[in-house]
Amino acid sequence: MERGTKRRSIRRRLAAALVSFAAACVGICLLVAYLGAVLSHGQVLDSSILEEAAALLERHDTGGQGGLIAEIERRVRESGGKGWMYAYWDLGTRALLAGNMEPPADVPEFDDLRSTWIGDRRVRVVAYAMPSGCAMTVAHDITRQTLFERRLLLASILAGGTVIALSIGGGLWLSRRLVDRVEQMNRTVLSILRGQRSERVAFRQRADEFDELAEHFNELLDENERLIAQVREVTDDIAHDLRTPLARVRQDLEAALARPRAGAPDAEVLQRTLDAIDALLETFQALLSIAQIESGAMRASLEPLDLLPVARDVVELYAPVAEQAGLGIGLEAEPGVIVRGNRHLLSQALSNLVDNAIKFSPAAGTIEVGARRVRDGVELRVADHGPGIPAHEREHVLQRFVRLDSARERPGTGLGLSLVAAVVKLHGARLGLGDNAPGLVVTIRFESEGLPR
C-alpha cells in the first residue's frame, strides 16, 4: 500500500548522524591536542622567562648595577644563541648598557609578560624598571613556536576535514548497505503483494541478522502460500464436486421438460427448478473462474493490449441496454493506451462494472466509461450517479458473496466485484472505489512500470 506522504529515507538520516558523531569526536580530539601542545608549551616558556628575570633582579640586588651588567653579558655569551635576549638600558637616553637586543621602541608595560614583534622576530618579553632610572628586559624568541602553532592549526583543519569527508563517505556506504537489504525485502514484499507469490527474499550467506530475518520471512511466506493453496484446493474441490451432480439434475430436468408425460410435475415448476439450478451453476462457474484467475496461472497470457477497443466494445455491447433503461452511456478514451493485459479478462471485468453501473443508476442517469493516461500510468474508469458505496463498505464489497442491502432485491451472484478484483490483481493493477458525488467511480490503475514501452 502506498502512503500519501512522501517517504523519508532512513539512509540520509543515518549518514547525517554518523557524520555529526565523527565530527564531534574529531573536534574534541584536536581541541585537546591543541590545548595540550600549545598552552602547556607556552606556560613552561613563560615561567622560564620569569625565572630568568627573577635571577637577574636578584643579581642586581646583591651585586648592584655592575653585577647585573656582568651577569647579563655572561648569559648573552652562554645562551644568546638559544633564543634568549637581554637588554639593560637607560630609560632617559635609551643607551644600551648591556645585552644583545635593541631596547624596545616604545617603553614597555613593566612587570607584564607579553608577546610582541621586535624587528621581524616574534618574542615573548617582560620588562622591569630599576630604581636607578634604567630598565631591564628579558625576552625569548618564539618565532619558530608561532610558526609551529600555525602549522598545527592548519594540520588540525586538514585532519578534521579529511575525517569528516571520510565519515560522510563511510556513513553513506554503511547506511546504503543496511538500507539496501531492507529495500530488497521491501521490493520482494511489494511484488508478492502484486501477485508474484513465488518470490522470496534473497540470502547473502553471511548468517547475519538480515539473513536470519530473510529466512524467517521466507518461512512465513511459505506457510502463507501453503494455507492459501489449501483453502483454494478445498473451494475448488467443493465447486467441482457439487457441479457434477447439479449438471446431472439439470440434464434430467431438461429431458423432462422436452418430453412432458402425464403425472409429471407441470412445465412451469420444472422450468423454475431449471432456472434455479442454472443460477447455482453460474455461481459455481464464477467461483471457479475467480479461483483460476487468482491462481495467477494466466499471468503468462498477458500481452500488450490497447485499452481503447476494449472499453469501446464493452460500451457498445451495453449501449442498447443502457438506452432501454433510459440511461446515457459515454466513452471517453484516448488511442494508444497500452497495458500488458488479457483482453478477455479485462473485457469481462469492465462488463461487470458497466453492468453494475446500469443496475444502480437512477432514472435518466448517465454512465461514463474511460480509458486514458494519467500520471505514472493509465486508467480504466467506470463512473455512475447511483447511490454509490459508503467509504467504510468499499473494502467489504470486494469480498465474495457480499451484497449491500440496496442490491439484495436485484439479480446477481455477489461475485461480480470479486472477479473484477481478481482480474485487477492478476494484472498487477490497482482497484479504486471512490465517490463520484453522487455515485460510484471505479478505477483500475495500471502503473507505468508494468507497461510495455
Place this chain on the structure above:
Amino acid sequence: MKILIVEDDRAASDYLAKALAEKGYVVDQVRDGMEGLVRASKEPYDALLVDRMVPSLDGLAMIETLRKAGKDTPVLIVSALGDVDERVRGLRAGGDDYLVKPYAMAELLARLEALLRRHSGTRTITKLVVADLELDLLARRVTRAGTEIPLQAREFKLLEFLMRHAGQVVTRTMMLESVWDYHFDPQTNVIDVHISRLRKKIDRAFDRPLIHTVHGAGYTIREQT
C-alpha cells in the same frame, strides 16, 4: 448424419446419444480416447463430440493425432475446463468449436448443426439472402424488398452471423462468441436487447418477420412457411 461421442461418463454419454438420436442423428459411443481414435480413423463420421478428459488417450491428443493423419472431420470439444486459455488450447489441437460443461442441450444441438453446415459449404459467398432480405458482404449494405436499411457495424456483423446460419438456431452464447469474441456470460441479457434493436430495423416495417425467437435456445432467421 453420423456422430461419434467420445465420453467416459456413461450417464452423460447416454443422455447425449438419446437427445441426438431424437433429432435424427445416427450415434456411436465410445468410452476412451484410444478407441475413439480407432473408430474415427476407420469410419466416416460427419462430426465428433469429444470430452477432453477421457482415459487411455486424452481428447486433445486424440484430435491432434487425427488431424496429423489428415482427417478433417469436424470436432466439437466438450469439457469441464472452461477458461479462455483452455478453449484456445482445444482449438489449437484441432477442435472446431469448444463447449463448456455443463451445457444446455439446445446449445449443443445448435453448435453441432452450425459445425456440420459450416463444413459442408465452404465456397466463398459475397451475398447472403433470406426471403427479400439481402446482405451484400462486399458493399457492406443491407436491403429488404429493395429498400436500403442502414446498420451500424456491429449490427451488420450480427445480421451476417444470423444469415450465415439461416434456418438454424443460434444461441446467445454463439452470438457473443462470434460477433463480439467474448467468452463470458454478461450478467444481463445484452444479446436480447441487441436482437430487439436489429428486429426493429429489419422486421418492423414489413408484414412478415424474419427473425424468430426459439424458446429456451436462442434465435433463428428464416422465411416462415
